[in-house]
Amino acid sequence: xxxxxxKRPAFEPASQLLRRPEADxxxxxxxxxxxxxxxxxxxVLAGLVVLASILLQWRETIKDIDVTVEGTPSTPExxxxxxxxxxxxxxxxxxxxxxxxxxxxxxxxxxxxTIMTFSAISITGSxxxxxxxxxxxxxxxSLLTLGLDILILLALSSRSAAAYARRNxxx
Amino acid sequence: xTDEPPRRRYSIGVAVDWFFFVFAGLAAxxxxxLSLTDTFRVGWWGFLFALAFWILLAYLVLxxxxxxxxxxxxxxxxxxxxxxxxxxxGDPVNLALRGEADQIHAAMAxxxxxxxxxxxxxxxxxxxxxxxxxxxxxxxxxSPLFLFSRQQDFAYQQEVDGNPAxxxxxxxxxxxxxxxxxxxxxxxxxxxxxFDTAVGLSLFTLQVTHRIDADTDIERDHIVRTVTGAxxxxxVDTLQDFSTGYHARNGGGDTIRTDxxxxxxxxxxxxxxxx
Numbered sequence: 401x402x403x404x405x406x407k408r409p410a411f412e413p414a415s416q417l418l419r420r421p422e423a424d425x426x427x428x429x430x431x432x433x434x435x436x437x438x439x440x441x442x443x444v445l446a447g448l449v450v451l452a453s454i455l456l457q458w459r460e461t462i463k464d465i466d467v468t469v470e471g472t473p474s475t476p477e478x479x480x481x482x483x484x485x486x487x488x489x490x491x492x493x494x495x496x497x498x499x500x501x502x503x504x505x506x507x508x509x510x511x512x513x514t515i516m517t518f519s520a521i522s523i524t525g526s527x528x529x530x531x532x533x534x535x536x537x538x539x540x541x542s543l544l545t546l547g548l549d550i551l552i553l554l555a556l557s558s559r560s561a562a563a564y565a566r567r568n569x570x571x
Numbered sequence: 572x573t574d575e576p577p578r579r580r581y582s583i584g585v586a587v588d589w590f591f592f593v594f595a596g597l598a599a600x601x602x603x604x605l606s607l608t609d610t611f612r613v614g615w616w617g618f619l620f621a622l623a624f625w626i627l628l629a630y631l632v633l634x635x636x637x638x639x640x641x642x643x644x645x646x647x648x649x650x651x652x653x654x655x656x657x658x659x660x661g662d663p664v665n666l667a668l669r670g671e672a673d674q675i676h677a678a679m680a681x682x683x684x685x686x687x688x689x690x691x692x693x694x695x696x697x698x699x700x701x702x703x704x705x706x707x708x709x710x711x712x713x714s715p716l717f718l719f720s721r722q723q724d725f726a727y728q729q730e731v732d733g734n735p736a737x738x739x740x741x742x743x744x745x746x747x748x749x750x751x752x753x754x755x756x757x758x759x760x761x762x763x764x765x766f767d768t769a770v771g772l773s774l775f776t777l778q779v780t781h782r783i784d785a786d787t788d789i790e791r792d793h794i795v796r797t798v799t800g801a802x803x804x805x806x807v808d809t810l811q812d813f814s815t816g817y818h819a820r821n822g823g824g825d826t827i828r829t830d831x832x833x834x835x836x837x838x839x840x841x842x843x844x845x846x
Contacts, residue, residue: 516591
């Protein structure tokens with residue numbers, strides 16, 4: 401304690417901003433992480449509703465599908481095949497989404513970054529459509545899904561959520 | 572452990588975090604704009620959208636924008652002010668201490684102060700319900716303020732007439748090792764004491780928050796008086812005209828007035844474990 405303290409620097413280098421946060425393995429799960437995971441689960445729930453409505457109205461949906469491949473007229477068999485493919489694809493996406501939400505909750509950074517990346521891509525797509533005037537975003541339309549995406553991104557990109565996901569990283 | 576190569580001082584992952592942090596802020600501005608324009612489209616139900624707009628703006632968009640901007644232009648070294656979690660300037664640092672944490676706990680407890688709970692979902696809910704029902708909540712948590720880039724280590728408070736809207740409170744931060752105050756005085760702890768007068772809307776952030784009494788000297792002197800009055804072993808030493816600003820605003824937009832003195836409470840002679 402007798403040694404003279406280092407003089408404080410009069411500037412803060414920009415690389416200071418990219419400093420790793422202090423590792424804190426005992427960190428409690430912050431609200432932002434919980435909120436982000438819950439919102440992703442809500443998105444899964446919304447997807448399940450869509451999936452259920454397709455399954456419940458299977459015959460009506462098939463009639464509406466009009467697949468024309470290289471001049472061959474659409475057949476009910478082809479429409480059925482396409483619909484099954486869509487349902488399976490949607491199911492896999494929802495399953496992956498739910499799994500990622502779980503990994504976010506237990507604090508894995510890769511899951512957080514993956515979800516944020518896909519949300520950012522989806523938001524950018526909506527923004528381009530809105531800006532070019534091709535899509536009107538209203539509450540009856542896509543405002544809810546867009547809002548969900550933005551809220552997910554906000555929650556998961558917050559400093560506390562980031563610190564929690566990186567709580568085991570050594571400085 | 573010693574054989575590992577030295578790691579880079581910066582992290583690409585943190586840079587990616589910053590990208591998403593700023594991206595989300597911009598996206599939230601857009602979402603707020605969309606919900607505002609929808610307000611006028613849907614008729615009477617629009618007030619729900621107006622409410623959603625305010626919540627979005629006050630609790631998600633503005634904090635994010637403040638955080639990004641203050642990171643750029645508010646210095647992070649000691650300027651005699653604590654900072655809010657958004658990076659705005661918060662309560663003034665108006666008290667210093669010498670001694671160990673246990674001795675401070677003993678001195679504060681003897682002087683009739685209550686240690687504040689940590690902020691959690693449960694305690695946050697309790698502070699809302701106790702404010703609405705005007706019930707007493709003596710250990711109500713205080714909001715986090717930052718000094719030395721760290722949240723306060725602990726906080727103490729005194730309720731006034733059992734009403735959580737009004738309270739005395741003081742936050743404590745441990746100084747970094749071998750850290751000196753500007754001017755060269757060595758202290759172990761810094762503290763910021765203010766008096767909450769009512770619950771109101773913050774001017775800068777539009778959030779519901781506590782308004783603080785402008786005359787922070789009254790609260791500072793109240794802390795010094797109660798602590799020294801309860802235990803004569805506590806010594807007081809005052810740095811005259813220490814404060815960098817005599818008139819200012821805190822993070823909630825409340826005015827602050829002070830005579831600029833910084834009392835240093837010396838609790839090193841307080842015995843721990845004895846009343």
